[in-house]
Structures are given as structure tokens and as C-alpha cells.
Amino acid sequence: MIDMRIEINEMRNAECRIRNENNRSGWLSLSCLLVFSLFILFASAQNSVIATLTADSTRITIGDHLNVRLAVKHSKSIKILMPTPKDSVGNMDFISSSKIDTIEQATDVVFAQKYTLSAYDSGVFHAGPVAVLYKNSAGGVDTAFSNDIAITVSTVAVDTTHPFKPIKAPLDVPYSWKEFTPYIGGSVGLLILAVIGIILWRKYRMQKPVVQARPKPKDPPHIWARKELKKLEDEKLWQKDEVKMYYSRLTETLRLYLEFRYQWLALESTTEEIEEQIGSYNLKEKAKESLLQTLRTADLVKFAKMLPSPDVNMKAMENAYKFIDFTEPKEEEKKQN
Amino acid sequence: MEIISGNTTVDIAALNERINRESAFVDVLNLELGKAIIGQKYMVERLMLAMLANGHILLEGVPGLAKTLAIKSLASAIHAKFSRIQFTPDLLPGDLTGTMIFNQKENNFTVKKGPIFANLILADEINRAPAKVQSALLEAMQEKQVTIGENSYKLEEPFLVLATQNPIEQEGTYPLPEAQVDRFMLKVVVTYPKKEEERMIIRQNMQLAGQTINPVVRQEDILNARKTVREVYMDEKIERYILDIVFATRNPEDYKLNKIKSFINYGASPRASINLALASKAYAFIKRRGYVIPEDVRAICFDVMRHRIGLTYEAEAENINSEEIISEILNAVEVP
Secondary structure (H helix, E strand, O other), X not given: OHHHHHHHHHHHHHHHHHHXXXXXXXXXXXXXXXXXXXXXHHHHHHOOEEEEEEEOOOEEEOOOOEEEEEEEEEEOOOEEEOOOOOOEEOOEEEEEEOOOEEEEOOOEEEEEEEEEEEOOOOEEEEOOOOEEEEEOOOOOEEEEEOOOOEEEEEOOOOOOOOOOOOOOOOOOOOOOXXXXXXXXXXXXXXXXXXXXXXXXXXXXXXXXOOOOOOOOOOOOHHHHHHHHHHHXXXXXXXXXXXXXXXXXXXXXXXXXXXXXXXXXXXXXXXHHHHHHHHHOOOOOHHHHHHHHHHHHHHHHHHHHOOOOXXXXXXXXXXXXXXXXXXXXXOHHHHHHO | OOOOOOXXXXXXXXXXXXXXXXXXXXXXXXXXXXXXXXXXXXXXXXXXXXXXXXXXXXXXXXXXXXXXXXXXXXXXXOOOOEEEEEOOXXXXXXXXXXXXXXXXXXXXXXXXEXXXXXXXXXXXXXXXXXXXXXXXXXXXXXXXXXXEOOEEEEOOOOOEEEEEEOOOOOOOOOOOOHHHHOOOOEXXXXXXXXHHHHHHHHHHHHOOOOOOOOOOOXXXXXXXXHXXXXXXXXXXXXXXXXXXXXHHHHOHHHHOOHHHHOOEEXXXXXXXXXXXXXXXXXXXXXXXXXXXXXXXXXXXXXXXXXXOOEEOHHHHHOOOOHHHHHHHHHHXXXXX
């Protein structure tokens, strides 16, 4: 800009010289010179950047905020860099700045930004000048300065005739439900999620158990066992070549009968353990033998791939019935129960 | 009992017959061992079981319970090479596996094989040696080979390690890490002999001439028997039973065993399932059967599982041991 001014001055000087040295020059030459000068002025105006600083007020009280507006007008062809104050503008403290406003005109653009400034001492402060960097037409970086605004910062009048008062205690603001609503809502939400989680987890766990609880039959054990054996007979498993299944079901029924009748975990006992256990009961040898024979045959079928003859299969069922007959509670025992 | 002929049935019957034939040496071996060892039938049976299942044994028991005598007698009875290694805190891996020695005459290194190159090894008080020595032994047990210098040497079959641990005097010991204990197929707790047995022991020891054990079994018999053991039939019902037992140690709540859940830090590894199956087959073989029954699984379950269940501090505080946990599991898992 300075260069432009120099150029304009040079032009004016040249104009004077022409006027002084050659008064006789014609109107045509003068007009050409004027047109040329105007062209130069126009060209320089095309490259100019004008930064203007305006303030809401020129007088503030110490610590008050002052709004200052920086407007930078420049032609569209020029690229400018708006200043980014960090600590101060002029010698005033910088508080904050607004977003940059862009106003487009015919050939110009105006960038405007508001700064909030303050001062913490009394006296005269200066909000400016603010430097705006731009790229001139030659491609070099140039600086345009804004105007300076003098701000008078006055202090608060202290009445020294009155004694100093202590600092006021913090204000006790009453709580409102509105404040607690997000917390209450969040807690309720978390609680609901936790309950859903527990339900899903339990459901998952409930599905998982390998071992299911064994419900006790409503009928007395001997009646229940006979019904189960009858059912097994009717299914005719061994006749359908499902011998292993037949013996598995047969021994399971007998083991469960033992469990319900004598209250011990027969289903979790091996044949040897069952033999040992029933040995301690006052049972007829025939009863023990009929049970053990069935269990031993079943073990061979289940674990040694044995395929017994139909007679053996029928005998196993017969022995099972026999064992139940032998061990069925006697009349006195039934009455006691 | 009549057995209908069928391919599978014939197989089992043939296998039973073969087992009867091949397991005959078990009785002979028992008789021979009985000359030197009085009582301790359980330990001797487990020794044979491990030998047939190609596993190793960790013995826990106070000193003087014929542990060394048992394995020494077994080695003599099967005409196998026996080594005894006393584990001490200053033992080095090289003392065990062997080392390269410089031969000044020939100006080169020669291999000096260690005591581990034997058929039957007694690793006495294994927990007295530091971890690197234990690890060298356990590596040899697992890989069945030893590397000295740049060469690897296969260990001769049969190769059985019998390690002992003293349950008392824990001061200055290096307890075996869980991962290493897991490599022992069986952990057998050796107890005191019965009164009558101990009387016999006194009498036997009063005799001037000690009993000599004669080799009655060839190593080939043992190796053949090992092959047959693997052929013993195991029904899928038994497999499921084994899996249920092992899984009950991992997820007790699935087997209505919530009460022991807090006592188990970690359950048995898949190696437990493998060893339980293998040891059950070996047990069935010893009992002259070509098939495994639930009784076999239960008979060896304690020895296979007791060192594979990690107990919590809560269990220790309640004075609950792994045997009690196994008992609870066996009482809760349905027998097929």
C-alpha cells in the first residue's frame, strides 16, 4: 500500500512538473495524464486492504468486557490472513473471539470478527492497531494495520468511610428435580439392563445343565417300576434290534426303583457298588441274584457289544419283575408309610 | 449265557481270549514281586497299569514304604535297566540327561549318557531339585528322547518314570508346577502297610539272605501288551462317562455340584480325559477283560485326577482335598 502511495505521489509530482514546465501543453495531453492517473489509482484500489477496528465503547470499568469488531475489506483477488490473537489485542487482555463473518460485495470481500477484550488496571489502554497479513499483487506478503482505539478504563469508586465487609458466602441454590432427572433415568435404565442380563444369563444357565433333577414318581416305587417295565415291554425294543437301548432302559428303571425304594443314589453306582449295597439289606438270595444277573447281562450288552438270545432278553425282564416282587414293601411297611 | 455270533461280538470274544493269553504275565509278575514286596498291592498294581498304559507315576508317601524296592524289583522282574536318581537342590540337568565330555586323547567331544537312559527310572524326591532339572526330566518323559549337544537320542522302550514326593518336610522344596504334574498319568498316594503285612515285613527282613527277583517277563511281552491295551473296547457310553467326570471338574454346576464349585480353581485338562481312558483300558486288561466297564473308570479315577484338579484357597481353608471333590463328582455323575 505504501508502495502504491509512493507511486501516486510520484504521479502527482510528475503532474506538477508537467504543469510547471509545460503550461502550454494541450488539454488532450492533460486529459490523457488524468485518465492514466485514475487508472493507476483504480489499480491501486484493486490491491488495497483496509482494516477497520470499531469498539462498542471507549470507556469501561476495570474488568468489564469490551466488544471490538475488526472488519477487513479487500478485493476478491487478494488473499488475507485474519489475525488470531492469543493473549492481547493492543495492550488489552484478550478474552475470546467470535467466528469470522464473510460479507461479499461486488468486487470486494469483508471479513469481520468480534473480539472480547478486557483490562485489569485503570488508565488508558489501546485496542489496536491490529496487523492483517495479505498477499499483494506481486505475490509478496504484506501487512495492513487497523486503526487504534483508545479505551479509558476507570476503576470502581471505593467508599473508604465504610469498613471492609467480609467476602459473601456461596449462594445456596436449592436442588430441583430437573437436575436429578438424568441420573435417575440413567440408574433406572442400568437397573433394567442388569435385570434383563440376569434373566438371560439364568435362562442360558438353565438350558445348560447336563444333569436334570429326577422327579419322584407319585406312585409308590414298586407300582411305578412295574408300569415302567410294562411300558418297556410294550415298546418291543429288542425285537426291533435295539438291544442296547432295551438293556439301558431296563437297568435305569431298576436303578431308579432302588433309589426310590431304598433312598440311595443307585443311578450313580456301578454294578459292583449296587451288589455291595444290596448285600447289606436283609433280602432273599433269589432277589439279589435276579437283580445282579440282569445288571451283569446289561453291562455286557452295553459295554461289550454282546448280543444275547431272545430267551436271555426275556429272562432279564422276568428277573426285573421278580426283584420288584421280592422287594415290594410288605403290608405293615405300607401302612407305616 | 449264549452269545449270538456277529462280527462285533466275535471281535470282543476274540479280544477277550487274546487278553487272557497276553495278560498271563501279570500274575507271574505279581507272584515274583510278592517275593520281595509284602503288601502294597495297590502300588504294585498301579505300577503295572502305568507300564501297560505307557504312562508315568508320581508317588506320594512318607519314606520307607517300599517305593524304591517296588520299582527295583519290577525292573529285575522284567529284565529292564533301572536307574535311581536322587533329586537334590544342586542337581543339574546334565547330571540327569548326560553331557559332552572332551576326550584329550582323541581331541574331540564324546557323549556321556546320563542315568535317564534306562527303562525304569526312580526320580526320588523330585521336588527337591530346582525347576530346570524337573523340566529336563519331564521333557524327556514327554518326548521320550533326550538332546545332548547337537544330537537327539531316543529313550529305550519301555520307559517308565516313577517319581516320588514326600508329603511332609516341604521346606527347601520346589513344588512341581501344575503343567508339569499334569504329565504324570497317575499320582498314587502310598499308605502304610497293614499290621499283619508289617509283621511279615519284619520277619522277611530278619532273614539273612534277601529274596532275589528273577526276570520272568520279557520286554517284548510288555510292548506287545501295550498294543493290546489300546485295542481294548471302550463303548461310547463309557467315553461319555469319562467326559462327564472330567467336565464336572470344570463346570460342576452343570452336574448339580454347586457346593464344590467354590473349591475348584481349575478343572482337569484334556490330558486327564486321555489318561483316564487309557488307564481304564489298562485296568480292564489287568482284569482280563477286552472291554471297559464303569468300574474300571472309577477304580483309576482318583489316581488319574487327583493331581489335575486345582484347589482354591477356600478349599484349603476348609481342609478339602481333591479326593473329596472326586468322590462328590463320582457320586453325582450317572453311571451308564
